[in-house]
Amino acid sequence: MFKNLVRVGLLSTVLLATFTSCEEEQQFTNEKLDAKRVEVQVLNDDLAKVRDYVPLYAVIAHRGSTFWAPEETEASWRWAREMGADYLESDVQCTKDGIVLANHDENLKRTTNIENVFSENVPANRVEFYMSLGFTRADAEAQYGRDMAAFRPFYTLSYYYAELLMLDAGSWFNESSLEQARPTFKATENGRFENGHIVYSNGLYISAIQDQIAYAQGKRLIRDANGRRILTYKVKDEYKGMTLEQIYNAIKAKGQYNAKYMDFIEYDFANAYEADPEDTGNRPGIYVEFKESWLNPGNMEQRVYDVLAEQGWNIITNDPGDQPFYKNGKVNVGNTRGRVILQTFSFDALRRANDVFKGRIPMCYLLWISEPAYATDIAYDTPTGYAAFIKWAQDNGAHIIGPAISGAPNNYPEMNAPWQAYMIRRAGMINHPYSFDSWAQMTKYMGYYNYGWETEFDDLLRLEIPATPYCTSSYPSSVPVYMDGFFTNRTEMSLRYMIENGFRGNAQLPNPFHAGQKYDNSQANVIVPDAVATLERLGY
Amino acid sequence: MKKYILMPLLAVFALTAAAQDFDTDPTLELENAEKEVKFTVGARMMADAALYHTDFTPLQSGASITDARIRTSMTYKNWYFYADFGFGGGKFAQKNIFLQYSHQDNADNTHAIKVGYYNDPAGSMARNTSLGSYHFISRPGSSNALGEGRELGITYKFNNDHFMAYQGVFTENAYNKVEAGFNGITVAGRYLFRPIATSNQTLHVGVSGRFAHLGGGTVYNNVLKKTLHLGQPLETYVDQDEQFVSADLDWANNVANLGAEALYHNNKFFARGEFLYKHVTKKRDSYSLFIDAQNNIDGWGDIEWWENANKLKNNNFFGGYVEAGFQILGNGYKYNKQEGLLGGIDGKSLEIVARYNYTALNNLTDGEYYNAGRGHYYANGYMEDWPGTGATSVGGGNVHSVTVGMNYAFNKYALFMLDYTFHKLDKPFLPNDKNFHMAQARVQFTF
Numbered sequence: 003m004f005k006n007l008v009r010v011g012l013l014s015t016v017l018l019a020t021f022t023s024c025e026e027e028q029q030f031t032n033e034k035l036d037a038k039r040v041e042v043q044v045l046n047d048d049l050a051k052v053r054d055y056v057p058l059y060a061v062i063a064h065r066g067s068t069f070w071a072p073e074e075t076e077a078s079w080r081w082a083r084e085m086g087a088d089y090l091e092s093d094v095q096c097t098k099d100g101i102v103l104a105n106h107d108e109n110l111k112r113t114t115n116i117e118n119v120f121s122e123n124v125p126a127n128r129v130e131f132y133m134s135l136g137f138t139r140a141d142a143e144a145q146y147g148r149d150m151a152a153f154r155p156f157y158t159l160s161y162y163y164a165e166l167l168m169l170d171a172g173s174w175f176n177e178s179s180l181e182q183a184r185p186t187f188k189a190t191e192n193g194r195f196e197n198g199h200i201v202y203s204n205g206l207y208i209s210a211i212q213d214q215i216a217y218a219q220g221k222r223l224i225r226d227a228n229g230r231r232i233l234t235y236k237v238k239d240e241y242k243g244m245t246l247e248q249i250y251n252a253i254k255a256k257g258q259y260n261a262k263y264m265d266f267i268e269y270d271f272a273n274a275y276e277a278d279p280e281d282t283g284n285r286p287g288i289y290v291e292f293k294e295s296w297l298n299p300g301n302m303e304q305r306v307y308d309v310l311a312e313q314g315w316n317i318i319t320n321d322p323g324d325q326p327f328y329k330n331g332k333v334n335v336g337n338t339r340g341r342v343i344l345q346t347f348s349f350d351a352l353r354r355a356n357d358v359f360k361g362r363i364p365m366c367y368l369l370w371i372s373e374p375a376y377a378t379d380i381a382y383d384t385p386t387g388y389a390a391f392i393k394w395a396q397d398n399g400a401h402i403i404g405p406a407i408s409g410a411p412n413n414y415p416e417m418n419a420p421w422q423a424y425m426i427r428r429a430g431m432i433n434h435p436y437s438f439d440s441w442a443q444m445t446k447y448m449g450y451y452n453y454g455w456e457t458e459f460d461d462l463l464r465l466e467i468p469a470t471p472y473c474t475s476s477y478p479s480s481v482p483v484y485m486d487g488f489f490t491n492r493t494e495m496s497l498r499y500m501i502e503n504g505f506r507g508n509a510q511l512p513n514p515f516h517a518g519q520k521y522d523n524s525q526a527n528v529i530v531p532d533a534v535a536t537l538e539r540l541g542y
Numbered sequence: 543m544k545k546y547i548l549m550p551l552l553a554v555f556a557l558t559a560a561a562q563d564f565d566t567d568p569t570l571e572l573e574n575a576e577k578e579v580k581f582t583v584g585a586r587m588m589a590d591a592a593l594y595h596t597d598f599t600p601l602q603s604g605a606s607i608t609d610a611r612i613r614t615s616m617t618y619k620n621w622y623f624y625a626d627f628g629f630g631g632g633k634f635a636q637k638n639i640f641l642q643y644s645h646q647d648n649a650d651n652t653h654a655i656k657v658g659y660y661n662d663p664a665g666s667m668a669r670n671t672s673l674g675s676y677h678f679i680s681r682p683g684s685s686n687a688l689g690e691g692r693e694l695g696i697t698y699k700f701n702n703d704h705f706m707a708y709q710g711v712f713t714e715n716a717y718n719k720v721e722a723g724f725n726g727i728t729v730a731g732r733y734l735f736r737p738i739a740t741s742n743q744t745l746h747v748g749v750s751g752r753f754a755h756l757g758g759g760t761v762y763n764n765v766l767k768k769t770l771h772l773g774q775p776l777e778t779y780v781d782q783d784e785q786f787v788s789a790d791l792d793w794a795n796n797v798a799n800l801g802a803e804a805l806y807h808n809n810k811f812f813a814r815g816e817f818l819y820k821h822v823t824k825k826r827d828s829y830s831l832f833i834d835a836q837n838n839i840d841g842w843g844d845i846e847w848w849e850n851a852n853k854l855k856n857n858n859f860f861g862g863y864v865e866a867g868f869q870i871l872g873n874g875y876k877y878n879k880q881e882g883l884l885g886g887i888d889g890k891s892l893e894i895v896a897r898y899n900y901t902a903l904n905n906l907t908d909g910e911y912y913n914a915g916r917g918h919y920y921a922n923g924y925m926e927d928w929p930g931t932g933a934t935s936v937g938g939g940n941v942h943s944v945t946v947g948m949n950y951a952f953n954k955y956a957l958f959m960l961d962y963t964f965h966k967l968d969k970p971f972l973p974n975d976k977n978f979h980m981a982q983a984r985v986q987f988t989f
Contacts, residue, residue: 154839294927381918382914386974389914389915
């Protein structure tokens with residue numbers, strides 16, 4: 003008996019020793035280790051080529067700014083341009099007449115006075131509006147009935163763009179941001195219907211994407227003596243002579259994507275802008291987000307493609323060739339192949355954008371998580387889940403991942419922890435986290451807190467940054483960097499951080515995507531104007 | 543006199559502690575011939591140690607008291623009462639408790655009626671075999687994933703040398719603990735034919751069938767939602783993580799099990815195997831759920847659209863195993879005719895065993911896309927925002943498992959078991975988990 007026990011004991015010991023000597027077993031699910039060992043799909047050469055259209059360490063003015071001025075308006079984008087942001091960021095929605103808006107919310111209650119201008123029904127003057135375009139009352143009233151059937155109060159898709167220009171998109175900001183409020187953000191006259199025609203308001207407007215492009219080009223709106231923008235409109239030539247019913251049927255016949263839209267009106271954007279006298283020469287790009295796919299037409303991506311082409315900003319139809327991102331201390335991104343970046347949270351929009359743009363324009367896939375997971379959220383924020391989303395993004399033509407970051411005031415979920423930034427780098431994709439509001443966030447994601455400390459991700463994320471004359475320190479720094487550009491509401495603060503820490507105005511930056519190569523942004527703007535003084539200079 | 547004092551004491555101890563259904567003869571038997579009463583008490587303890595090596599998701603190597611039980615029985619004429627209770631893993635658990643009346647007719651046929659809480663006859667041959675009599679540290683995974691365990695019910699069993707017919711009616715839950723609905727109803731049966739049935743050699747072939755109408759569930763948006771869980775650990779008890787092979791089937795309604803089995807043994811050799819098939823039908827009050835979803839401006843257009851985005855599909859799963867053993871020394875393999883099962887090791891012996899198991903809980907629909915970051919399938923082959931996914935695939939995991947082992951019984955009571963198992967997993971949610979190696983040892987003491 004005793005001998006048997008000894009034999010069994012010895013056998014067990016040998017097996018135990020054999021097993022445990024195989025390798026160090028992982029004792030628990032460690033996402034930091036897993037981030038290094040899960041398989042991550044790497045950008046193919048075609049996508050990597052387009053990735054390089056995007057400037058490194060780009061400062062992306064989130065909605066122009068949500069802090070200093072009413073978001074996604076002439077004020078916020080002109081300000082961001084003059085501050086020296088690399089990109090003017092926006093979101094796209096669609097109006098009833100198919101105009102692509104650069105506006106964040108699909109519901110206009112938050113950022114306009116729409117509840118004061120319109121009721122919860124189809125605008126009362128809609129019939130007169132139709133008649134002002136030359137249609138009979140009976141025809142207009144019949145169309146009014148059809149409009150009612152598809153009406154969603156206060157949603158962009160329920161209104162013609164001309165109607166939306168009756169709204170004041172600035173006064174809400176003065177009420178919600180008392181310290182940044184400015185009288186000039188508020189219209190002095192609301193829009194109205196007068197003598198059978200729409201009269202626009204005279205303040206800040208809901209923007210069309212054409213407006214955003216114009217601001218990026220150093221322009222501003224042309225306004226009349228009363229401060230109202232000048233934007234004429236007419237029935238498109240193809241629908242001239244038709245009744246509204248015939249137009250409705252003709253549009254419907256074009257297919258499901260057009261069924262509830264009446265895009266028969268043409269706006270004269272070509273004569274809507276003038277050179278901005280306050281323009282100092284920065285030419286930022288635009289960074290456009292496709293929003294809720296189920297609220298916008300199914301061909302929204304094609305519509306954006308067409309608008310970009312019309313404006314000469316579609317690099318597929320109008321290749322600007324090799325151009326520098328910066329020239330003579332000015333931003334020049336708007337004149338490069340990286341002038342437009344597309345972005346979305348939407349699975350549908352990403353897939354359709356890939357169908358339309360075919361990965362030939364830089365595309366960012368944005369990440370979000372919530373509990374329970376929303377329809378487009380990443381539900382399993384693990385290295386395995388992250389890798390699955392990275393693959394999905396690449397397979398659908400994305401070059402950039404845009405993770406949420408934590409921190410006040412938004413307190414978003416953390417999706418750009420070092421292990422996540424590491425996986426994005428492993429994929430060869432650009433990391434554009436969103437959105438920055440504080441110096442603390444800048445330091446956190448630029449590796450300041452790990453300065454001097456070795457981290458497990460140093461092999462890919464630690465960068466040696468030579469000092470520049472603009473840096474606060476005259477010594478080179480060595481920091482693990484958890485982003486390649488970022489969305490910010492505080493362009494002035496973010497630019498200052500990048501300049502003072504050597505990430506801007508530097509001819510010797512390491513290029514993390516091309517080992518051994520340098521990235522030169524020494525021609526970038528390195529003087530950050532005062533934010534308030536800039537607003538005042540622009541007339542606000 | 544002493545025994546009349548000892549019996550109630552043991553009974554009290556048994557009921558306040560815990561035990562199970564082992565088929566080794568209990569050591570402690572108390573008999574009162576005058577009153578025709580026999581009382582038995584037995585116990586069992588299993589302590590396992592396991593070392594795991596995985597590709598990605600770790601399993602917790604270590605040791606554990608995986609089972610500890612006390613059983614008690616009482617026999618009076620044709621009546622037999624049995625109860626055992628488990629307290630392995632530090633938790634008290636109700637195991638078997640039943641009353642059986644049996645009668646042997648003039649043709650040597652046995653008729654038995656049994657009522658109580660015990661193994662479903664169609665739960666699989668493996669699940670009906672006591673773990674204390676098993677020749678591996680764990681039962682095959684497929685029997686855990688697709689078989690059934692104990693249920694509350696009543697059965698009638700007919701048995702003779704060549705045939706066994708064992709069937710009955712059961713409920714879902716022994717304590718009627720259902721949040722909503724009712725306790726369900728199950729009919730099940732196992733049928734064996736023994737062309738060879740001698741004292742040292744048996745061949746049996748059999749089939750089993752089971753139909754369950756699920757009754758209990760939870761209330762979801764004011765609708766009764768019944769969910770069926772299927773799953774298995776990776777043939778180990780030290781870490782019983784089921785995430786690798788498991789599936790939760792929402793809106794399950796009826797469950798049909800079919801099984802086929804064969805067993806052969808002689809003195810030195812045994813081989814047995816089973817095929818298990820499970821069909822799950824689903825049912826849902828779609829209209830109420832659709833109406834409940836009409837609560838915002840993005841509500842659904844019509845119920846057909848909603849149903850298309852939230853499809854239901856009946857599911858089919860299957861699995862099976864083959865086991866074999868060779869006794870190098872010992873008293874030979876024994877067959878329990880009354881139960882239709884192979885017995886455990888009896889007395890000092892040494893055997894080597896091997897098993898192949900396959901469990902298939904992936905029931906995929908052609909053309910659907912899966913994303914591990916979403917944990918969802920998508921019907922159209924790509925991810926979509928809204929509405930729903932429209933997908934019907936179930937990715938519970940397919941696993942191939944191969945085990946080789948050695949068992950050494952020091953005597954009638956003490957047993958040492960050693961198994962090595964390799965699993966090959968295919969589970970879409972865990973794409974990095976492919977290979978699992980595990981070495982396990984068990985010390986078992988039974989009396």
